Amino acid sequence: MAPLAPRSGDAVFANIERVNAELFTLTYGAIVRQLLTDLEEVEEVNKQLDQMGYNIGIRLIDEFLAKSNVSRCVDFKETAEVIAKVGFKMFLGVTASVTNWDADGTTCSLVLEDNPLVDFVELPDTCQGLYYCNILSGVVRGALEMVSMKTEVTWVRDMLRGDDTYELRVKLLKQVPEEYPYKDDE
Amino acid sequence: MIGAGKVKHYATVLDKPLSKGKQEVSLSAFAFLFSELVQYNQTQVDNIAELERRLEDAGYAVGARVLELLCHRDKGNRRETRLLGILSFVHSTVWKVLFGKVADSLEKGTEHEDEYMISEKELLVNRFISIPKDMGTFNCGAFVAGIVRGVLDSAGFPAVVTAHFVPMEGQQRPRTTILIKFAEEVLRREARLG
Numbered sequence: 165m166a167p168l169a170p171r172s173g174d175a176v177f178a179n180i181e182r183v184n185a186e187l188f189t190l191t192y193g194a195i196v197r198q199l200l201t202d203l204e205e206v207e208e209v210n211k212q213l214d215q216m217g218y219n220i221g222i223r224l225i226d227e228f229l230a231k232s233n234v235s236r237c238v239d240f241k242e243t244a245e246v247i248a249k250v251g252f253k254m255f256l257g258v259t260a261s262v263t264n265w266d267a268d269g270t271t272c273s274l275v276l277e278d279n280p281l282v283d284f285v286e287l288p289d290t291c292q293g294l295y296y297c298n299i300l301s302g303v304v305r306g307a308l309e310m311v312s313m314k315t316e317v318t319w320v321r322d323m324l325r326g327d328d329t330y331e332l333r334v335k336l337l338k339q340v341p342e343e344y345p346y347k348d349d350e
Numbered sequence: 351m352i353g354a355g356k357v358k359h360y361a362t363v364l365d366k367p368l369s370k371g372k373q374e375v376s377l378s379a380f381a382f383l384f385s386e387l388v389q390y391n392q393t394q395v396d397n398i399a400e401l402e403r404r405l406e407d408a409g410y411a412v413g414a415r416v417l418e419l420l421c422h423r424d425k426g427n428r429r430e431t432r433l434l435g436i437l438s439f440v441h442s443t444v445w446k447v448l449f450g451k452v453a454d455s456l457e458k459g460t461e462h463e464d465e466y467m468i469s470e471k472e473l474l475v476n477r478f479i480s481i482p483k484d485m486g487t488f489n490c491g492a493f494v495a496g497i498v499r500g501v502l503d504s505a506g507f508p509a510v511v512t513a514h515f516v517p518m519e520g521q522q523r524p525r526t527t528i529l530i531k532f533a534e535e536v537l538r539r540e541a542r543l544g
Contacts, residue, residue: 182377186448188380190416191412195383216386216390220386256376256379299383
């Protein structure tokens with residue numbers, strides 16, 4: 165069977181089931197609020213959000229590959245573009261732009277202009293250290309790990325903290341060579 | 351290069367115009383998020399009742415905000431003050447906004463005057479959920495029950511709201527019924543208003 169042509173983020177998004185973004189936004193808000201009540205420390209909440217994102221990422225990659233027909237990316241540059249234009253669009257209905265590449269092409273920024281997680285949100289003084297959208301960095305890290313890329317994903321700009329946009333810094337740490345998860349019977 | 355000039359900046363969230371609520375995200379994005387909510391809460395409790403209570407609490411927070419948002423945006427800052435009015439607001443307006451459709455049915459309980467039921471053949475939050483045998487009657491609809499309670503309570507209609515699976519003849523999956531039991535004061539007020 166001939167490989168299916170990769171689909172654009174818009175095409176995938178138009179053809180999948182969708183829900184109102186406000187339900188999503190408010191549910192995420194409820195989660196963050198619950199974590200803040202339970203864990204008390206903002207640092208712990210950041211960690212937990214990242215962990216939840218990671219859990220999502222390692223499962224979400226399957227759906228991404230199945231629905232987007234994206235084939236193997238030739239390099240990390242292409243990977244970043246695909247995440248920004250297809251990945252974000254397909255799940256959150258928004259696209260990101262890829263910028264600020266470093267010289268050796270292993271670190272870049274995903275800049276989000278529209279972010280459905282943060283509607284209605286304002287950080288109170290007590291939560292200034294909170295990375296409200298930390299779940300997103302976890303998702304990217306988890307999803308890339310499943311396609312053999314170890315990454316470090318951090319927020320460098322966050323509008324809730326007074327910056328002018330949302331910027332996620334993605335750093336490729338290493339590309340894990342593919343191997344079978346089991347040993348041959350000896 | 352970073353699309354400068356496209357994004358408008360507002361001093362506070364209150365200066366920002368209220369969105370029309372037409373934006374969407376994928377159903378799976380929501381399902382993934384909801385599943386994390388359930389899994390996280392599972393680590394915080396010892397029993398099913400507690401888990402349902404925590405999901406309900408999370409839902410309550412959503413409901414309280416949904417009421418405020420919808421009254422402001424869709425109803426010109428007015429809210430329902432009568433029992434049937436608020437029930438149909440939940441069943442129609444709230445459901446339509448949150449779940450994209452009006453709820454399948456709204457019924458009055460036959461045995462008790464203070465009970466009403468909103469039923470849904472396939473509740474959005476239960477779409478991708480199968481309950482393990484050892485979790486008995488646990489229903490993730492507790493989250494939606496919480497939303498309903500949040501709306502009702504914030505509108506001045508305190509009630510106990512619970513979610514139940516109801517087996518349907520000829521259907522493989524049970525439907526979910528959200529049972530609303532209003533507080534006594536609500537019914538007394540209703541009677542007085544005539």
